[in-house]
Amino acid sequence: KDIGVSENKVPDKPKVIDYQKIYNQIADILEDNDYDDGSYGPILVRLAWHASGTYDKNTNTGGSDGSTMRFSPESDHGANAGLKTARDKLEVIKLANPGITYADLWSLGGVTAIQEMGGPIIPWIPGRKDAEDGSKCTVDGLLPDASKTSNHLREIFGRMGFNDREIVALAGAHALGRCHPDRSGYSGPWTTSPTLFTNDFYIELLKKKWQEKKWKGPKQYVDKETGELMMLPSDLALIQDKKLKPYVEEYAKDEELFFKDFSAAFHKLQELGLTRTGEETVYRFKRTSDEEVK
Ligand code: ZEM
Incomplete structure (x- = not known):
């Protein structure tokens, strides 16, 4: 630290970054009626998840530091198909705010999207760095495989340090x-409000009758009643497993509890792979709707 040195002698004094301003700028570019269900929110959440979900607690590799998905081969991993759309979307924010790292921007993008789509406040801490090149790219196969069931989920999420409830x-x-x-091979939304953060995933999972979809694509489920909603084999695993199902039931009944647990788990996900001192500023961003003049 340059304590005691007069300010004008300190070269390149780092500018304080206004993260709420960047949050607001991201919030501003989420909606687009020509894209999917009208919002880039969901794919920004997926980008933040895939950038962090590579973490391995045994080797302390992967995680949200580094933004290594900018480089091949990680950008080409099957699980990341389609995420270029999210990375490109955030590029305008990076251009307007060159001080933020890609790694922080992707993470903040996920937090912003969740909050703006009506989800819980997610405490967020900056400080992720960008890797210089692809040498730190993670290996393929670290993210969960949708064709598999609960043992696989426990193995993958356990490697990141998550328990049953957090899964x-x-x-x-x-x-x-x-x-x-054209991305994962699967087709369709899980809920009737795919741009709103709700506990509807659990409600639909328990309420609907799920049957195997008759098609040439990978094995997935459709709801018998309307045929419009879907579940992956890994989603149905959550109610087929006796230890996981009670959490599905709790979250279906109690959205407030789901919001609280999701916020803590998503924050933890975003912290994977980072070394913290405990002295960092923890940001809690205001939703843009909370700021509207009444
Ligand atoms: Zn997902 N996810 N995911 N996920 N995911 C997809 C889409 C989205 C699994 C999975 O294989 C898939 C988590 C966990 C798991 C989101 C967030 C989170 C898709 C469809 C697949 C196949 C991709 C496509 O075709 O575009 C599996 C097996 C998981 C294990 C439990 C976790 C954890 C997430 C965040 C906390 C989101 C928001 C999407 C929707 C993306 C979009 O573009 O609409």
Whole structure:
């Protein structure tokens, strides 16, 4: 620290970044009636998740530091198909705010999207750095495989340091967005309000009758009643597993509890792989709707 040195002698004094301003700028570019269900929110959440979900607690590798998904081969991993759309979308924000790292921007993008779509406040801490090149890219296969069930989920999320309850809480993000045949091969949304953050994923999972979709694509489920909603094999696993199902039932009944647990789990996800002192400023951003003049 340059304590005692007069300010004008300190070269390149880092500017304080106004993260709420960047939050507001991201909030401003989410809606677009020509894209999917009218919002880039869901895909920004997926970008933040895939940038962090590579963490391995045994080797302390992967995680939200580094933004290594900018580089091949990580950008080409099957699980990341389609996420270029999200990275490109955030590029205008990066250009307007060159001081923020890509790694922080992607993470903040996920937090902003969740809050703006009506989800809980997610405490957020900056400080992620960008890797210089692709040498720190993670290996393929670290993210969960939708064709698999609860043992696989425990293995993958356990490697990141998450327990059963946190697995079920995080999976509630599937209230948002949809599957795209040209990205994952799967098709359709999980809920009837894919741009709103709700506990509807759990409600639909328990309430609807799910049957295997008859098609040439990968094995997935559709709801018997309307045929318009979908579940992945890994989603149905949450009610097929006796230890996971009670959490699905709790979250279906109690949205407030889901919001609280999701916020904590998503914050933890965004912190994976980072070294913190405990002295960092923890930001709690205001939703743009909270700021509207009454
Ligand atoms: Zn997802 N996810 N995910 N997920 N996900 C998809 C889409 C979205 C799994 C998975 O294979 C898939 C979490 C957990 C798990 C989101 C957030 C989070 C898609 C469809 C697949 C196949 C991709 C496509 O075709 O565009 C599996 C197996 C998971 C294990 C439990 C967690 C945790 C998430 C965040 C906390 C979101 C928001 C989407 C919707 C993306 C979009 O573009 O609409």
